[in-house]
Amino acid sequence: MAGQTRREHRLRDRTPRRASTRQRPKDADSPRRSQPAQRRSESSHPESARRPDQRPDQRRPDQGRPEPPRRWKKQPRKVYVRRRWTAIWLIVLFIVLFIRFCVPSEADRQLDQWREWAEEAERERQAYEAENPQVEPSMPVELAIPSAGMRGEFSQDVCRFEEGSVVPPTADRVCIFTSFDRPYTLPGTDARDIVVLAGNDVFAPLYNGADKRLAVNAGDDLYLRTEKSGDQWLRYQALDLHNPSPENLDSSPEIWGDGPLPGRLLTVVNPDGDASAPAIVGWQLMGSATSQEVNAFYPGR
Numbered sequence: 001m002a003g004q005t006r007r008e009h010r011l012r013d014r015t016p017r018r019a020s021t022r023q024r025p026k027d028a029d030s031p032r033r034s035q036p037a038q039r040r041s042e043s044s045h046p047e048s049a050r051r052p053d054q055r056p057d058q059r060r061p062d063q064g065r066p067e068p069p070r071r072w073k074k075q076p077r078k079v080y081v082r083r084r085w086t087a088i089w090l091i092v093l094f095i096v097l098f099i100r101f102c103v104p105s106e107a108d109r110q111l112d113q114w115r116e117w118a119e120e121a122e123r124e125r126q127a128y129e130a131e132n133p134q135v136e137p138s139m140p141v142e143l144a145i146p147s148a149g150m151r152g153e154f155s156q157d158v159c160r161f162e163e164g165s166v167v168p169p170t171a172d173r174v175c176i177f178t179s180f181d182r183p184y185t186l187p188g189t190d191a192r193d194i195v196v197l198a199g200n201d202v203f204a205p206l207y208n209g210a211d212k213r214l215a216v217n218a219g220d221d222l223y224l225r226t227e228k229s230g231d232q233w234l235r236y237q238a239l240d241l242h243n244p245s246p247e248n249l250d251s252s253p254e255i256w257g258d259g260p261l262p263g264r265l266l267t268v269v270n271p272d273g274d275a276s277a278p279a280i281v282g283w284q285l286m287g288s289a290t291s292q293e294v295n296a297f298y299p300g301r
Contacts, residue, residue, distance in 0.1 A: 133288065137188030138228040143174055143197070145206065146297035147220040152202035159198045165278065166268045171200040177268075183260065187224055187234055189285070193260045198268040198278075207269050207279050214241050214269070214279050222265070222283050223294045231291050236265050236283035243279050255280055 144151040157169040159177035168175040177196040178184050187195045208215045216238050223233040244252050255266065263285035268278045 128287075131287065133232060135189045135226060135229045135232060135234060135288065137186040137191050138226045140174075140176055140187055140197070140224055140226050142225045144223040144233075144294055144297070145216070145220065146223075146294075147217070148205040148215055150202070150205045151298060152199065159196070165270075166196065166198040168198050168200055168270075172202060174199040174202050187226055187265065188228070189234070189288070190262075191285070192262050193264075194256065195265040196268065197265065198270070200270050203267065203269045206267065206281065213243075214281060216241065216281050221286075222267070223289060224265075225291075229288075232288045233291065233294050234285060235287050235289045237286045238281055239284050240282040241279075242282070255282065 140154045142151070142153050152172075152174050155168065155170055155173040155175045157175065159175040160167045160169065161177065161179065166177050175198055176186070177198060178186070183193045184196045185191045185193045206214060206216055218238050218241070220238045222236040222238070224236065225233045240254070242252070242255055244255065257264070265283040265285070267281045267283065269280070270278050
């Protein structure tokens with residue numbers, strides 16, 4: 001049985017096989033025929049014949065990659081326009097503030113100049129006050145006019161006003177004229193109006209009887225010491241000289257002024273004791289001096 005089976009298999013292998021009636025493709029008839037075609041395809045497409053690692057990097061274009069989700073909701077166009085205008089105005093405001101606070105303007109330069117002038121004026125005022133200390137208004141004690149060689153003391157009583165003239169109580173002393181119905185004040189650095197002094201014999205050196213004129217010239221100095229001036233003397237300078245008529249003595253604006261005249265002092269001279277024809281000198285306060293400076297004009301004292 002087993003031998004019969006082996007014989008059948010042997011016979012089956014020796015039996016020729018029938019050719020298939022199905023036609024093969026031309027390129028598949030023979031491996032030799034396919035080799036030239038394969039070579040032609042490789043020569044016509046050299047890039048495809050290369051290995052994948054030898055081919056150039058040919059990336060495919062992005063084919064509609066999905067957009068990422070928005071973080072914020074899309075706003076209308078007017079919102080973006082408003083934001084742009086807000087940014088523009090903020091930039092303009094920043095530029096204006098920068099120019100205002102960082103770039104000096106003409107007004108700032110003028111303000112700085114005025115500030116410098118004010119500081120300079122303050123320094124001058126302080127220097128003036130250091131050289132000329134303040135003296136409160138008080139009764140005068142002594143008077144000196146070096147150009148006329150005159151020096152005299154004051155009476156304790158004030159001058160009288162009689163028949164339109166200022167009359168001293170005594171001939172050998174100077175007096176000051178004050179009245180409740182007139183604005184005349186006591187001498188001091190802060191005197192608010194005119195100081196009026198009068199004298200007869202003590203003011204005689206101020207008037208030249210032979211020439212009928214005053215012996216004082218504009219620019220001469222007068223020194224006045226008061227009860228509160230201490231070692232300081234108020235220094236006045238002669239400005240104007242007058243010989244008024246008796247009828248115009250009380251109403252001459254060039255002598256008495258039309259309003260308050262702080263720092264002005266008048267000396268009324270009665271030549272030969274005649275109060276009806278006085279000679280008047282107008283003085284202006286210029287500062288102060290020490291007793292040593294005043295005494296230097298009078299070596300014998």
